[in-house]
Amino acid sequence: MPSRRLRIALPGSTVPERIRSAFAHLRDEMDIPDDFPPGVLLEAQGAADRGAGGTDAHDRELLDIPFVTIDPPGSMDLDQAVHIERGLAPQGEAAGFVVRYAIADVAHFVVAGGAVDQEAGARGMTFYAPDGRTPLHPPVLSEGAASLLPDAERPAVVWRIELAAGGEISSVHVSRGMVRSRARFTYDEAQQAIDGGSAGEVLDLLRVVGLLREEIERVRGGVSLDVPEQDVTVESDGAYGLELRSVLPVEGWNAQISLLTGIAAARVMRAGKMGIFRTLPQSDERDVERLRRTSLALHIPWPAREPYADLLARLDSSEPAHAAFLNEATSLFRGAGYLPFEGDVPEGAEHAAIAAEYAHVTAPLRRLVDRYGTEICLTLCAGGSAADVPDWVREAMGALPKTMSRSGQRAGGFERAAIDIVEAALLDGRVGEVFAGVVVDLDGKDPTKGQVVIDDPTVRGVVRSATSPLPLGEAVEVRLVEASIEQRRIVFDLPGQG
Structure with a gap:
């Protein structure tokens, strides 16, 4: 798939130091912590030392299943591992599939009400920036004892989802188990193995099931946006840049397994009359x-x-x-939230983009709410009722939506501002130059203002016209009038009209 890597920082340039300073200022401005308090680190180390071997509740027979992980390069906080095999076919019917999705068992390590739990509650999720990330949990857990790293026995929560031959869900169960990932793929490696015919059964079936689930999604009216990703990169020599790339097919197939699990979790919650759904209203x-x-x-x-x-x-x-x-x-996809319930599911419980009821349960190392949703499903699949759900889960239900909304807005703003810094750095010293681009958005109140994406380097900025409305969706030539690393701002005008 096409990609573009853009580099900045020539020898002797002061740009890298200005970027580092801008990142530091951004963290201070948004109150993003640099580290964990000593008490949190001490408790996390103790949990890692005690919990790596699991408990009697973790089924050790699952160690024989050859799970694999598929993640971005360099990832250490591995929440998920997948295994897919053909199911047994009833007489006269086509064989379906058995999808097993192992999820890091974070609740096994985190003591409810303890120091790690309270710090995770304050953060809500992992925050990402080009020069590092601020994890939800201390690295000794998120990149160590709780992470589903290859060739290591790990306690996990394992979803078993049986699918009919057409990809529809026929049964769901989740329980605790010990697992061992056999291989760790990046998206590029997984795609190359699939395309080259050397992937093996799990990745081959990931493609088959992923395509089936994508078709099911399309039929029910769901949407998966294949928006090119804009990733900030840090080179070995310390230079920063931007990489713009289209999403690989395997990323979509892998995402379908996560979506499948979230839909399955919502079914468990609805049947058990307790849960917390991820919701999204219909588009305006x-x-x-x-x-x-x-x-x-x-x-x-x-x-x-x-x-x-x-x-x-x-x-x-x-x-x-x-x-x-x-x-x-x-x-189109604004206004996402969380809906906790006990009893009948309230109105407005569907996620409009997925076109189904859905719950977050697959990323507990990086997102707080998943640990709570998972515990609900474990209780219900073990034959318990809503009343049997652990007290620490029940007590948190009322506050979780606000906690996740606050942390989601904070994380989104932080990541966008970090990209703004690097985009401005790419254009540092080029004020007055003219660039080719496309107007991609207009100000809702003033059509002479909007957003433009220029072609080289591929960055977004504000564009202004002195008199006439901007031509939405049309190719234009724009002149750079401001590129401020410190203010995180890029401004263009239309030559002859600014």
């Missing part, structure tokens, strides 16, 4: 109409009766016009 019709205007500007055919989910599924993010449209389509 005004946003859909705005996207229709954008499709016209970008010359993307969109028949009047075609649902936007079908349109998005046939776009190719490697094409610039499609990438610009997919970027704009993210505006």
Whole structure:
């Protein structure tokens, strides 16, 4: 798939130091901690020492299952490991699949109400920046004893999801077990193995099941946006840059296993009359109409009766016009939240982008709420009722939505601001130059202001026109008038109109 890597920092340049200073200022501004308090680290080390071998509740027979992990390069906080095999076919029927998804058993290590638990509650999730990350849990757990690293026995929560031949869920169960990952793939390595015919059964079936689940998603009206990723990179010599790449197919198939598990978890919660769903309201019709205007500007055919989910599924993010449209389509998915319940499921419980009820349970090393949702499902699958769910879970239900909303907004703002710093650095010293780009968004109140994505380097900035409305979706030439690393701001104007 196409990719672009952009580097900054020539020998003797002061840009890297300005970037580091800007990152430090950003952390101070947003109160992002640099480390964990000593008491948290001490408790985490004790938990790692005591808990690595699991308990009698962890089924050791699962150690024979050859799980694999698929993650970005360099990842150490491995929440998930997957195994897929063909199921037994009833007489006269096609064989289905058995998906096992091992999830790091964070609750096994974290004492409810303890120092690690309280610090995780204050953070809510892991915060990512180009020069490092601020983890939800101390690294001795998140990158060590609790992480599903290869060739190491680890306590886990293992989902067993049986699928019919067409990919539909036929049964769900979750329990604790000891697991051992046999191989650790990056996305590139997994894709190359699949394409080259050397992947082995698990990755081959990941492709089969992933494609089936993508089709099921499309039929039910769900949407997975293939938006090109903009990743900040740090080179071995300390230089920063941006990498823009299209998402690999294996990333989508892998994501379908996580979505499958979240949908399965929601079914368990609904049946057990207790849970916490991830929700998203239906798109505002005004946003859909705005996207229709954008499709016209970008010359993307969109028949009047075609649902936007079908349109998005046939776009190719490697094409610039499609990438610009997919970027704009993210505006359809605003207002996500969490809905805790006990008893009947309230109205408005569906996640509109997934087009199904859904729960977060697959990333407990990096997201607080997953530990609570997992414990609910474990209790219910063991034959318990809502009343049997641990008290520490029940007591947290009321506050979790606000905690996750606050931490999600904070994490999103932090990551966006960090990218703004690097984007500004890429244009440092180039004020007055003219760049080719595409106008991708307009200010809702003032059509002479908006957002432009320039082609080289591929960055986004504010664009202004002195008089006429900006041409949404059209190619333009813009002049750089400001690129401030310290203010995290890039501003362009249309030459002759600024």
